[in-house]
Amino acid sequence: MKRILDDERLSMMNHSCAHLMAQAVKHLYPNALFWVGPVVEEGFYYDIDLGDVTITDEDLEKIEKEMKKISKDGKRIYREEITREEALERFKNDPYKIDLIERFEDGTVISCYTQGDFTDLCRGPHVDSVKELKYFKLTKFSGAYWKGDANNKMLQRIYGVCYENEEDLNEYLGELEEAKERDHRKIGKDLGIFMSDDLVGKGLPMYLPKGYIIWEELENYIKQKERKLGYQHVMTPCVGNVELYKTSGHWDHYKENMFPAMEVEGESFVLRPMNCPHHMMIYANSLHSYKDLPIRIGEIAHDFRYEASGALKGIERGRHFCQNDAHLFVTPEQMKDEFKRVVDLIFDVYKDFNITDYRCVLSLRDPEDKKKYHPDDEMWEKAENGLRTVLNELGIEYTEEIGEAAFYGPKLDVNVKPAVGNEYTLSTCQLDFCLPAKFDLKYIDKDGEKKTPIVLHRAILGSLDRFMAYILEETKGALPLWLSPVQINIIPVNNEYHLEYAKGIYNKLVEAGYRVNLDDRNEKLGYKIRESIVNKNPYTLILGQKEVDANNISYRMYSEEETHTVSMDEFSKELNNRMRTRK
RNA sequence: GCCGACAUAGCGUAAUAGGUAGCGCAACUGACUUGUAAUCAGUAGGUUGGGAGUUCGAUUCUCUCUGUCGGCACCA
Numbered sequence: 001m002k003r004i005l006d007d008e009r010l011s012m013m014n015h016s017c018a019h020l021m022a023q024a025v026k027h028l029y030p031n032a033l034f035w036v037g038p039v040v041e042e043g044f045y046y047d048i049d050l051g052d053v054t055i056t057d058e059d060l061e062k063i064e065k066e067m068k069k070i071s072k073d074g075k076r077i078y079r080e081e082i083t084r085e086e087a088l089e090r091f092k093n094d095p096y097k098i099d100l101i102e103r104f105e106d107g108t109v110i111s112c113y114t115q116g117d118f119t120d121l122c123r124g125p126h127v128d129s130v131k132e133l134k135y136f137k138l139t140k141f142s143g144a145y146w147k148g149d150a151n152n153k154m155l156q157r158i159y160g161v162c163y164e165n166e167e168d169l170n171e172y173l174g175e176l177e178e179a180k181e182r183d184h185r186k187i188g189k190d191l192g193i194f195m196s197d198d199l200v201g202k203g204l205p206m207y208l209p210k211g212y213i214i215w216e217e218l219e220n221y222i223k224q225k226e227r228k229l230g231y232q233h234v235m236t237p238c239v240g241n242v243e244l245y246k247t248s249g250h251w252d253h254y255k256e257n258m259f260p261a262m263e264v265e266g267e268s269f270v271l272r273p274m275n276c277p278h279h280m281m282i283y284a285n286s287l288h289s290y291k292d293l294p295i296r297i298g299e300i301a302h303d304f305r306y307e308a309s310g311a312l313k314g315i316e317r318g319r320h321f322c323q324n325d326a327h328l329f330v331t332p333e334q335m336k337d338e339f340k341r342v343v344d345l346i347f348d349v350y351k352d353f354n355i356t357d358y359r360c361v362l363s364l365r366d367p368e369d370k371k372k373y374h375p376d377d378e379m380w381e382k383a384e385n386g387l388r389t390v391l392n393e394l395g396i397e398y399t400e401e402i403g404e405a406a407f408y409g410p411k412l413d414v415n416v417k418p419a420v421g422n423e424y425t426l427s428t429c430q431l432d433f434c435l436p437a438k439f440d441l442k443y444i445d446k447d448g449e450k451k452t453p454i455v456l457h458r459a460i461l462g463s464l465d466r467f468m469a470y471i472l473e474e475t476k477g478a479l480p481l482w483l484s485p486v487q488i489n490i491i492p493v494n495n496e497y498h499l500e501y502a503k504g505i506y507n508k509l510v511e512a513g514y515r516v517n518l519d520d521r522n523e524k525l526g527y528k529i530r531e532s533i534v535n536k537n538p539y540t541l542i543l544g545q546k547e548v549d550a551n552n553i554s555y556r557m558y559s560e561e562e563t564h565t566v567s568m569d570e571f572s573k574e575l576n577n578r579m580r581t582r583k
Numbered sequence: 584g585c586c587g588a589c590a591u592a593g594c595g596u597a598a599u600a601g602g603u604a605g606c607g608c609a610a611c612u613g614a615c616u617u618g619u620a621a622u623c624a625g626u627a628g629g630u631u632g633g634g635a636g637u638u639c640g641a642u643u644c645u646c647u648c649u650g651u652c653g654g655c656a657c658c659a
Binding site: 045054055056057140141142143144145148149150151154155156157159185189190198202248249250253254256257273274276305307308309310311312317406407408420421422424425430457491493494495496497522523524525526527528529530531532533534540542544545546554556561563 | 584585586587588594615616617618619620621622632649650651652653654655656657658659
């Protein structure tokens with residue numbers, strides 16, 4: 001399927017369709033004022049000020065109908081170029097357009113596009129006639145802050161999408177439906193992986209036995225990788241004194257997003273939102289020589305953030321989550337090498353999980369935003385240039401994004417897209433010259449001088465919760481063998497005659513360390529097989545008289561219809577192989 | 584948090600122009616003893632998310648709270 005943003009024609013159609021929608025809205029709501037209507041990955045939208053009117057589902061249908069009418073009428077779309085002054089005069093009653101026009105320098109030529117009774121300020125380009133826009137659909141609507149600023153008025157945003165023909169449109173709409181099916185929240189419920197309950201609290205999902213198995217496997221997996229790379233794992237408390245976060249600076253930046261402080265015997269404590277300060281204190285616990293560095297402190301750490309209620313989303317974003325966190329304390333000379341090791345680890349892990357659809361972002365500070373970022377221009381220059389150099393040397397493709405850095409330093413983010421919703425960060429590696437200084441961390445260098453180390457903050461699986469959400473969506477719940485809560489489901493054909501044999505096989509597999517289920521209920525074979533497939537078990541063993549007689553086993557793999565009959569030895573080899581290759 | 588929509592049994596859903604709710608799957612009981620995607624019969628399960636109001640009567644209308652969903656804003 002063509003991607004709209006990558007396709008010139010489709011981009012133009014979608015943008016023109018935004019104008020078409022605006023015209024229809026203007027017909028139905030003569031007082032409507034329009035802000036901007038760009039093309040985006042999923043089609044187009046237009047931000048509209050409708051005064052006190054709010055859009056409903058029925059309105060969306062009405063607007064769509066009006067759009068069809070205008071399209072049928074088939075007016076040509078004309079481009080017109082006017083001066084900034086003419087534009088200011090023409091749109092003098094439209095504060096939104098004036099706002100846009102005033103951004104242009106004096107003497108700029110500004111273009112307008114007109115179709116029938118509707119004119120809009122626009123850079124273009126557009127299709128030649130509205131009759132080219134036939135296969136479109138308004139998909140959703142919501143509030144959206146003017147200029148993306150929560151302090152501003154909320155406008156109404158209507159989203160739509162336009163394709164060249166009906167098949168493409170239907171295919172796209174079908175994909176939207178399909179995406180809902182692999183939403184981790186649905187899979188998590190269907191397969192009994194996690195739950196949540198109002199009485200526990202929103203944004204606080206709980207892992208059921210099956211979910212905890214996955215969680216545990218992920219924990220063991222990443223800790224093993226890290227140990228091999230010289231990480232030392234620690235355990236630190238989920239609560240910390242407020243002073244700890246005042247020292248780090250997190251309190252100033254994030255107290256609004258932390259659970260409120262608990263006052264106990266004159267002291268204030270908070271649930272920790274991240275683990276950097278604890279790890280800094282662990283480093284500070286002993287004196288370090290340059291010979292000891294890098295020191296790599298890792299933790300599978302429980303964190304709590306008071307996320308805005310509207311931001312909560314299953315296990316992808318909750319108010320409790322578990323970070324695959326580590327802080328690497330390095331000398332300036334070691335920084336580059338250590339950063340490379342982190343990047344290598346990220347992509348090594350992605351290979352194991354078959355993650356290929358990701359985007360690397362070099363997240364930089366916004367130098368204009370004096371509030372958000374640690375005020376030390378020299379430090380930022382050094383950190384950002386250092387990070388950029390390393391990324392270039394590693395040959396990593398990335399885009400730079402301003403204003404995405406942490407308050408203490410720039411970072412490399414690896415972002416992915418979920419089934420439903422906005423892109424998020426899966427892995428991150430952050431360069432920090434700031435916190436080590438705030439905590440006055442030192443090591444003794446060759447020359448006997450005390451120096452401050454650089455810290456790399458990094459998370460590979462990000463949070464185990466979010467990573468699990470991602471894997472569930474990517475696999476549609478059909479997890480690879482090593483992660484599956486039930487790896488092998490055994491079904492005896494007839495309990496009376498084959499249960500003993502099945503038990504023998506069951507014991508052997510359990511002994512070998514597999515998670516096995518023996519389905520000895522009195523149900524029809526077909527019923528049990530169906531259920532085994534619905535539960536997405538990787539292997540379903542069917543054991544009947546044939547297998548008993550030949551002392552072998554028959555199995556079906558998930559997503560395959562044929563049955564394989566092999567000896568137990570062969571089956572063990574296959575299992576071993578899949579466990580080893582993590583397939 | 585903001586804008587909007589939604590909330591019916593464990594899950595998926597139906598219905599009521601206001602007269603206290605059906606169905607399927609799951610569960611439970613019994614029969615059947617099964618060879619590759621749903622055996623048959625029966626039983627139980629609901630203060631229709633919580634609270635308040637209007638009404639003779641509210642699951643249905645109104646308000647409010649809570650939660651969920653779609654976006655926006657936020658994301659150390």
